[in-house]
Amino acid sequence: MRLSPISRALLAALTGVALAGLGATATLAATPVTVVLGYIPDVEDFGAYYAKQMGYFADEGLDVTIVPGGTGIDQVQMVASGQATIGIANPEGILAAGDKGEKFKVFASEFQTSPIAMTCRKDSGVTKPADLKGKRLGVKQNAQLYADLFFKKNGLAASDVTPTSIGPSDVSLIIAGKIDCMITTFAFNEPRIIEQAGVPVNVLPLGSYGLNSAVDSYFVKADWYADPAHQDILVKYLKAETKAWDAFFKDPDGMAKWFLDGGFNDGLDIAQQSYQAETQVKYMTSPITAAKGIFWIDPTIWQQTAENAVATGAAKEVPKFDDLLTTDILEKVQPPKH
Numbered sequence: 001m002r003l004s005p006i007s008r009a010l011l012a013a014l015t016g017v018a019l020a021g022l023g024a025t026a027t028l029a030a031t032p033v034t035v036v037l038g039y040i041p042d043v044e045d046f047g048a049y050y051a052k053q054m055g056y057f058a059d060e061g062l063d064v065t066i067v068p069g070g071t072g073i074d075q076v077q078m079v080a081s082g083q084a085t086i087g088i089a090n091p092e093g094i095l096a097a098g099d100k101g102e103k104f105k106v107f108a109s110e111f112q113t114s115p116i117a118m119t120c121r122k123d124s125g126v127t128k129p130a131d132l133k134g135k136r137l138g139v140k141q142n143a144q145l146y147a148d149l150f151f152k153k154n155g156l157a158a159s160d161v162t163p164t165s166i167g168p169s170d171v172s173l174i175i176a177g178k179i180d181c182m183i184t185t186f187a188f189n190e191p192r193i194i195e196q197a198g199v200p201v202n203v204l205p206l207g208s209y210g211l212n213s214a215v216d217s218y219f220v221k222a223d224w225y226a227d228p229a230h231q232d233i234l235v236k237y238l239k240a241e242t243k244a245w246d247a248f249f250k251d252p253d254g255m256a257k258w259f260l261d262g263g264f265n266d267g268l269d270i271a272q273q274s275y276q277a278e279t280q281v282k283y284m285t286s287p288i289t290a291a292k293g294i295f296w297i298d299p300t301i302w303q304q305t306a307e308n309a310v311a312t313g314a315a316k317e318v319p320k321f322d323d324l325l326t327t328d329i330l331e332k333v334q335p336p337k338h
Helices: 005-028 043-053 075-080 091-099 144-153 190-196 228-250 252-261 270-284 287-292 299-312 328-333
Strands: 031-036 062-067 086-089 104-109 116-121 136-140 162-166 181-186 201-205 217-221
Touching: 031 075, 031 228, 043 062, 043 228, 043 252, 043 270, 062 228, 075 086, 075 091, 075 104, 075 217, 086 091, 091 104, 091 217, 091 299, 104 228, 104 328, 116 190, 136 144, 144 181, 144 299, 181 190, 190 201, 217 228, 228 252, 228 270, 228 328, 252 270
Parallel strands: 031 062, 031 086, 136 162, 136 181
Antiparallel strands: 086 217, 104 217, 116 181, 116 201
C-alpha cells in the first residue's frame, strides 16, 4: 500500500516517539551494581568515583552504587551476603573467609606492591633490612607478627635490634630521634607526616622484602561469577574503571585536586592527597602492568601472600589459586598499560 505524504509524516512522528520511549526504557534498564570500597573515600579509590561522575559506567549500561569503606564495614561479609556485587579488600581477608567455606572469585588487583612499609630516619643509614642490625626499632602494637616474619625472611633475629613498642599512630619517637625506624607504616601517610616535621626518611616497602600482598583486590561471589552474563557485567565495570585510572596516571596531582573538589570526603587534606596520588603510582605499577595492563593479577604475589598468611595464622592453608583467581575479565578488558 502506497502511503500519502501526510501518512508518511505521521508514521515517522509516531516512530520517533516510540524510539524515544525505548531510549527511556533502556536508561531505566541499566544494570545495577553495588561496589563496596576497601577504605574511606580518597584517591586510593579514585577510579570508581571518577568513572561514575564522568559517565563511564553509564556508557557501559551500568548503574553503580558506591559504598565507602571504613569503620564497621566488612567488605567480605557484604559480598558473601549479597549486599554488594563487588568488594575491594586485602587478600588476607579474602583468604580467611575461604577458610570458613566462603567461595570468591578475584578478578583484578589495584596494587602490585603492598604500600605497607617500614619507615626509617634517613640519618639512620637504613636503606635495606641488613642495615637494621644495632638499630632502634619501633614496633606498633598490632604489628609484631609482621616484624617477626620480616626478620625471618630477611635473615635477621629479634635480638639484632633494640625494640620499642609504639602506638598505632605514634610518630613522635621517630621524629624525636628516640628510634631509628618504625614498623608498620602506610607508605602514603606516616612518611609524609615525619618529613613535614623536618625529618627526611627512607621508606622500605615490605612487599619488596618478602611480604608482598595484592592490596585492594576486586572480588565477587564464585557462584555469582559462574553466570556468563555476570562476567559480562564485570567486563563493563572494569572497562569503565580502568579508563578512569588511565586518566589518573596521566595527571595524578590534577586528579587528586579533582577528587577533593568533588566533596566525596570533607576530611581530606589536599597536600596529603596529592602526595599520595603521586606516590601510589609506583605501587600500582610493575613489569606485569607494563606488559599486560593495570590491575593485572600476579599469581606469584598471591602465593607469597597466602604463605605469609598461613605463617602468621591469618589463614589455615594456601588455597587452589585456579579456583580463586581469574584473569579472564582482564583479558577481555585489555586495560591500559602503565
